[in-house]
Amino acid sequence: MALAMLVPAAVDFGDGSPDWPVFVQTAIFTGMISGLVAMATQNQGVRFSPRLGFLLTASLWLTAAFLGALPLYFSHLPISFAGAFFESMSGITTTGSTVLTGLDKMSRGVLLWRSLLCWLGGIGFIGLALLLLPSLRVGGIQLFHMESSDKSEKILPRVNQIALGIVLAYVGLSALCMLSYFLAGMSMFDAINHAMTTLATAGYSTHDTSLGFYAHNRLLLVISTIFMMLAALPFVLYIKAVMPRRLSSLVDPQVTLFLFLVVGFSFTLAIMLRVGDGLPFSDALITAAFNLVSIITTTGYATEDYSLWGPLSIGIFFLASFIGGCAGSTSGGIKMNRLIILWRLAIASMTRLIMPHAIVKIRYGESEVSTEAAQTVLLFFFLYMASLILGAMVLATLGLDFVSAFTGALTALSNVGPGLGDTIGPVGNFSTVSDPALWVLSYLMLAGRLEIVTIVILFTRSFWAR
Amino acid sequence: MALAMLVPAAVDFGDGSPDWPVFVQTAIFTGMISGLVAMATQNQGVRFSPRLGFLLTASLWLTAAFLGALPLYFSHLPISFAGAFFESMSGITTTGSTVLTGLDKMSRGVLLWRSLLCWLGGIGFIGLALLLLPSLRVGGIQLFHMESSDKSEKILPRVNQIALGIVLAYVGLSALCMLSYFLAGMSMFDAINHAMTTLATAGYSTHDTSLGFYAHNRLLLVISTIFMMLAALPFVLYIKAVMPRRLSSLVDPQVTLFLFLVVGFSFTLAIMLRVGDGLPFSDALITAAFNLVSIITTTGYATEDYSLWGPLSIGIFFLASFIGGCAGSTSGGIKMNRLIILWRLAIASMTRLIMPHAIVKIRYGESEVSTEAAQTVLLFFFLYMASLILGAMVLATLGLDFVSAFTGALTALSNVGPGLGDTIGPVGNFSTVSDPALWVLSYLMLAGRLEIVTIVILFTRSFWAR
Ligand SMILES: [K+]
Numbered sequence: 001m002a003l004a005m006l007v008p009a010a011v012d013f014g015d016g017s018p019d020w021p022v023f024v025q026t027a028i029f030t031g032m033i034s035g036l037v038a039m040a041t042q043n044q045g046v047r048f049s050p051r052l053g054f055l056l057t058a059s060l061w062l063t064a065a066f067l068g069a070l071p072l073y074f075s076h077l078p079i080s081f082a083g084a085f086f087e088s089m090s091g092i093t094t095t096g097s098t099v100l101t102g103l104d105k106m107s108r109g110v111l112l113w114r115s116l117l118c119w120l121g122g123i124g125f126i127g128l129a130l131l132l133l134p135s136l137r138v139g140g141i142q143l144f145h146m147e148s149s150d151k152s153e154k155i156l157p158r159v160n161q162i163a164l165g166i167v168l169a170y171v172g173l174s175a176l177c178m179l180s181y182f183l184a185g186m187s188m189f190d191a192i193n194h195a196m197t198t199l200a201t202a203g204y205s206t207h208d209t210s211l212g213f214y215a216h217n218r219l220l221l222v223i224s225t226i227f228m229m230l231a232a233l234p235f236v237l238y239i240k241a242v243m244p245r246r247l248s249s250l251v252d253p254q255v256t257l258f259l260f261l262v263v264g265f266s267f268t269l270a271i272m273l274r275v276g277d278g279l280p281f282s283d284a285l286i287t288a289a290f291n292l293v294s295i296i297t298t299t300g301y302a303t304e305d306y307s308l309w310g311p312l313s314i315g316i317f318f319l320a321s322f323i324g325g326c327a328g329s330t331s332g333g334i335k336m337n338r339l340i341i342l343w344r345l346a347i348a349s350m351t352r353l354i355m356p357h358a359i360v361k362i363r364y365g366e367s368e369v370s371t372e373a374a375q376t377v378l379l380f381f382f383l384y385m386a387s388l389i390l391g392a393m394v395l396a397t398l399g400l401d402f403v404s405a406f407t408g409a410l411t412a413l414s415n416v417g418p419g420l421g422d423t424i425g426p427v428g429n430f431s432t433v434s435d436p437a438l439w440v441l442s443y444l445m446l447a448g449r450l451e452i453v454t455i456v457i458l459f460t461r462s463f464w465a466r
Numbered sequence: 467m468a469l470a471m472l473v474p475a476a477v478d479f480g481d482g483s484p485d486w487p488v489f490v491q492t493a494i495f496t497g498m499i500s501g502l503v504a505m506a507t508q509n510q511g512v513r514f515s516p517r518l519g520f521l522l523t524a525s526l527w528l529t530a531a532f533l534g535a536l537p538l539y540f541s542h543l544p545i546s547f548a549g550a551f552f553e554s555m556s557g558i559t560t561t562g563s564t565v566l567t568g569l570d571k572m573s574r575g576v577l578l579w580r581s582l583l584c585w586l587g588g589i590g591f592i593g594l595a596l597l598l599l600p601s602l603r604v605g606g607i608q609l610f611h612m613e614s615s616d617k618s619e620k621i622l623p624r625v626n627q628i629a630l631g632i633v634l635a636y637v638g639l640s641a642l643c644m645l646s647y648f649l650a651g652m653s654m655f656d657a658i659n660h661a662m663t664t665l666a667t668a669g670y671s672t673h674d675t676s677l678g679f680y681a682h683n684r685l686l687l688v689i690s691t692i693f694m695m696l697a698a699l700p701f702v703l704y705i706k707a708v709m710p711r712r713l714s715s716l717v718d719p720q721v722t723l724f725l726f727l728v729v730g731f732s733f734t735l736a737i738m739l740r741v742g743d744g745l746p747f748s749d750a751l752i753t754a755a756f757n758l759v760s761i762i763t764t765t766g767y768a769t770e771d772y773s774l775w776g777p778l779s780i781g782i783f784f785l786a787s788f789i790g791g792c793a794g795s796t797s798g799g800i801k802m803n804r805l806i807i808l809w810r811l812a813i814a815s816m817t818r819l820i821m822p823h824a825i826v827k828i829r830y831g832e833s834e835v836s837t838e839a840a841q842t843v844l845l846f847f848f849l850y851m852a853s854l855i856l857g858a859m860v861l862a863t864l865g866l867d868f869v870s871a872f873t874g875a876l877t878a879l880s881n882v883g884p885g886l887g888d889t890i891g892p893v894g895n896f897s898t899v900s901d902p903a904l905w906v907l908s909y910l911m912l913a914g915r916l917e918i919v920t921i922v923i924l925f926t927r928s929f930w931a932r
């Protein structure tokens with residue numbers, strides 16, 4: 001992270017922006033902190049317990065958000081510390097909600113820093129979900145582990161190799177995305193920034209109007225749509241794709257459902273736009289698909305105020321904010337794998353009510369879902385809904401109107417970015433939101449990113465017992 | 467029900483209102499239908515299966531709503547059939563949302579019929595939750611059954627006696643409520659109507675301004691608050707209270723939590739009103755407690771637009787709409803017993819994550835919650851949230867604004883009555899809502915009243931298999 005800070009420092013220095021010493025100073029500070037943490041961790045040598053895992057995960061993200069906020073706070077931006085922390089948390093959790101306006105004229109160092117936070121947050125989250133959370137049994141995706149116990153998959157590489165493969169896929173796709181953006185007509189600086197926030201499904205832009213700045217460039221929207229989709233698919237897929245194996249192992253029920261939903265919703269919205277606004281169907285489809293994919297992958301770019309597309313669109317975008325992409329990607333929300341498991345659990349429960357003696361097993365793909373995994377999914381769902389309702393209540397108490405409070409809590413918890421309504425809707429931002437509300441939203445973004453359980457568990461009595 | 471229809475017929479006849487033949491005709495029709503159903507049921511003599519139970523419950527409520535709508539539709543009211551069905555469903559499910567305006571000048575027969583629907587719906591629901599749902603294992607309240615297996619409770623009377631006791635408690639409290647209202651200054655007709663809709667936690671009033679009509683009468687508000695509370699406590703409590711047994715068996719965790727929440731929220735709101743509006747504290751407390759109790763018990767009376775009390779009030783009233791009263795009462799919502807079980811399940815799940823080998827039992831009062839009961843509670847929670855989100859989405863699609871769509875779905879599903887916002891808020895009503903939206907809301911009210919599972923299960927494949 002310290003090294004990452006030196007990048008915007010160099011850019012700002014090159015641009016002659018007065019913020020460059022801030023980046024250097026905070027880089028040194030961050031480097032020192034990181035060094036201390038690394039030393040402390042090495043000296044400890046303790047056995048890895050769940051308790052320690054939860055604490056470490058939470059403090060890692062919290063520290064990263066704090067350190068990420070420093071350059072923003074000490075730069076020449078007119079924001080409070082709550083604002084800087086919110087902005088940094090929004091980046092590191094790949095939410096992409098912003099308190100800043102006037103992005104188009106902002107120093108390039110700050111813009112690059114925001115994008116870098118997203119990009120690091122994105123790969124950090126995939127690592128977390130793939131490597132750490134399963135061992136804490138918080139069901140980021142245990143799919144991968146379930147598969148490795150399958151005998152036919154003996155050729156599966158070891159954890160280190162998987163981690164390397166994923167980093168390569170992430171970096172490679174980012175580079176490819178950047179190049180495509182550039183060739184489609186973005187400036188190099190915009191291409192770099194947007195590539196980073198696309199792969200992280202974060203949605204920070206270098207323009208106040210987000211990708212609406214390029215709304216006339218149809219090709220660019222198509223490219224962006226494709227890469228947002230790629231960023232919301234399980235990254236393990238890319239490793240599998242390049243490895244020698246039968247094609248059937250590439251089929252993951254969550255990917256099927258995801259593609260099905262995206263196509264279904266996009267066509268519905270496109271038909272509506274065609275009928276309502278009289279756009280040519282190809283234009284309507286591109287606009288509809290771009291904005292829908294942006295929300296369902298929890299990226300949060302917008303080309304225009306889709307809430308004006310008519311009543312159906314509000315419903316669909318509202319629903320899409322809950323859904324999210326696939327597990328094992330950078331996207332947020334409830335996610336496809338959990339939706340499938342929740343759905344099957346509900347069906348199984350009802351079947352048991354009808355046929356009390358039936359034995360109903362919950363299957364996911366080719367494996368059976370263990371009771372333990374099912375419990376974790378149910379726990380997530382309960383905590384997600386409870387956080388949403390209580391979050392909305394607290395935000396309303398802090399003075400937000402009902403729509404902003406509810407969709408604000410939702411967009412933060414799902415790491416989407418924009419909410420609904422005049423204030424925080426697709427063409428708005430969080431610049432007018434009060435500091436206390438920004439703290440609450442920062443908490444919700446963090447909780448949402450760490451699958452909620454990881455954060456809420458810190459507040460339980462049994463966590464601190466003995 | 468046919469007999470019940472003759473009551474408003476008599477009243478209207480006495481008043482010289484032109485609607486009385488309508489009530490007589492529909493009474494005859496209803497009587498015929500009931501007779502046919504009774505005959506069909508007797509001839510059948512089949513073994514009682516879960517399938518039949520679900521089907522019977524759903525069709526009973528649906529038929530009642532349909533029959534209840536007939537007098538409203540054929541009377542001189544300016545409403546569509548969707549409106550009449552909505553109004554009847556709203557009564558029979560004790561929701562109390564209305565499409566009618568000009569209540570103050572309406573024929574007394576219609577007003578009485580609305581109240582009667584609520585009153586019958588209220589006792590019908592308690593019967594359903596106590597007697598039928600437990601045998602379908604939909605966890606209305608299995609508490610009662612759990613207790614009867616306790617050895618110290620051998621003196622518990624048989625089912626018939628319990629049913630009789632509950633009917634007596636319901637009728638007795640209704641009479642007491644009516645008398646109190648009358649003595650506190652209501653007209654006899656208003657006292658009868660409001661007593662019926664209070665005990666049913668339904669909230670229909672004979673005035674457009676609801677109990678705001680009597681807002682100056684502090685005593686009346688206190689009385690109403692007390693009876694709403696009584697209506698939201700488990701009715702089994704009243705049977706136990708008059709039976710010889712140790713006091714401790716009266717303690718039910720859900721009652722404790724309920725009283726705690728009501729007192730806590732009321733005082734918070736009262737302090738806010740005192741500070742904000744400068745009301746004397748006693749007045750503030752009475753107003754706050756009345757409106758809060760009205761929502762949390764899912765009655766739905768209102769004396770004024772509580773959403774104007776400031777940001778905190780919107781949050782509290784929003785939360786209260788989810789919560790609901792105790793199981794075994796006439797109130798709706800998630801209810802206290804399920805909230806407690808959900809909470810304990812979440813804590814247990816998290817404890818298991820921290821201490822993988824710990825054995826954690828879920829207790830409710832003095833009994834242990836079975837895995838099966840826990841599953842049913844989780845199923846309810848999932849279906850409740852999914853119905854809410856999808857319901858809000860469909861309502862938004864049908865043209866309601868976001869606040870109306872979301873709180874409309876919520877208020878219908880929890881059988882509360884008023885939502886938030888300008889249209890369907892505490893001082894509004896559903897008269898401007900379109901017919902298709904009324905059908906959706908009618909469905910949500912029915913689903914909410916029948917604990918959702920009972921309705922949703924009818925849409926599963928396994929219900930109709932074989
Ligand atoms: K995002």
Ligand SMILES: [K+]
Nearest residue numbers: 561668765882
């Ligand atoms: K009600």
